[in-house]
Amino acid sequence: MENFVDFIRVFCKSGHGGAGSRHFMRTKFKAMAGPDGGDGGRGGHLILRGNAQLWTLLHLRWYKNVKAENGENGSGDNCTGAMGKDIVIEVPLGTIVRDEETGKVDAEILHDGEEVIFMPGGQGGRGNAYFKTATNQAPEHAQPGEPGQEGWKILELKVLADVGLVGFPNAGKSTLLSSITAATPKIANYAFTTLTxxxxxxxxxDDKSFCMADLPGIIEGAHEGKGLGHRFLRHIERNAVLLFVIPADSEDHGKEFRILKNELEQFNPELLDKQFLIAISKSDMLDDELKTAISAELPKDVPHVFISAVTQTGLQELKDVLWEALISEENKIS
Structure with missing residues (x-):
């Protein structure tokens, strides 16, 4: 579990542009035959590239300083300086990079192979040959290269999944995930079993499939950073559908749903625009009378399904409901 890293702070610096050359052509018969100073090379960019094989920012844990090469200066004979080497940082899909000081998002990576320049290198300066005109045949002027950019950047991973499981610790989310997918999450009977x-x-x-994410358990006050707090809520932002998992042995099923919903609203009100579904887990011991009583506690506008991962009860019905919700969300977007 300690191998999951979803937050990295790195000092980044793109390359300076090379200076333009202030050079004059020399011939056998004329010491200064005309300007031939070349342009400076561009400084190296810092680039993010999406890699679908990565699931964590762990490989960047020891990146404390990322600095691209400076561009080379221009030279005589109209030679342009070489560009500084770009630095490409491979990241999992769902990664954003933002400026630590301003909070502004500089880039977001959502697709495999997608590349975004999040910190461009400085442009190279023009050599004096560029400034030659009919009235100024021997310009002494050449431009310095533009400086690169620098600053502390935050790389942050938000998990990309179709369905996000929301619930208190020990609600049965990990057991549900392992029952209907090939995932093998660590399961134990204590708070915050799922830390990542x-x-x-x-x-x-019909050979269709969708991605489900079991997210770290939520507790009251998560929006204030208690427990796993913001780390948990940040991942929920990328899910199309949220499945609230509430155990059958909860003291008040309706209250538990309202608490969970309130934590999401306090963190980001836009989360309430997502599709909500409820799964009552561990329901293999419930009779029809108890199911009716629990249904009465739940909100009428949110579909619910009684499931048991142990006996496999209700899992196909749950898949059907989730698939319909995902199709509905897809139709909204298109």
Whole structure:
């Protein structure tokens, strides 16, 4: 579990542009035959590249300083200086980079192979040959290269999944995920068993599938940073559908749903625009009378399904409901 890293702070610096050359052509018969100073080379960019094989920022843990090469200066005979070497940082899909000082998001990576320049190198300066005109045949002027950019950047991973599981610790989310996907999350009976997001693919009918993420357990006050707090809520932002998992033995199912919903709203009100579904887990011991009583506690506008990962009860029905919700969300976007 300690191998999951979703937050990295790095000092970044793009390359300075090379200076333009202030050079004059020399011939056998004329010491200064005309300007021939070349332009300076561009400074190296800092680039993010999406890699679908990565699931964590762990490989960047020891990146404390990332500095691209400076561009080379121009030279005589109209030679342009070489460009500084770019630095490409490979990151998992769902990674954003933002400026630590301003909080502004500089780039976001969502697709495999996608490349974004999040810190461009400085342009090279023009050599004096560029400034030659009919009225100024021997310009002494050449430009210095533009400086690169520098500053502390935050790289942050938000898990990309179709369905996010929301619930208190020990609600049965990890057991559900392992029952309907090929994922093998660590499961134990204590708070915050799931300390990192676990992803699994749910096989559906006709060779269709969708991605489900078991997210770290939430507690009251998560929006204030208590428990795993913001780390948990940050991952929820990328899920199309949120499945609230509430155990059958909860003292008040309706209250538990309202607490969970309130934590999401306090963190980001836009989360309430997502599709909500409820799964009542550990329901293999419930009779029809108890199911009716629990249903009465739940909000009428949120579909709910009674499931048991142990007996496999209700899992196909749950898949059907989730698939319909995902299709509905997809139609909204298109």
């Amino acid at each position: 997001p676990q992803l699994g693919m749910v096989e559906y009918r």
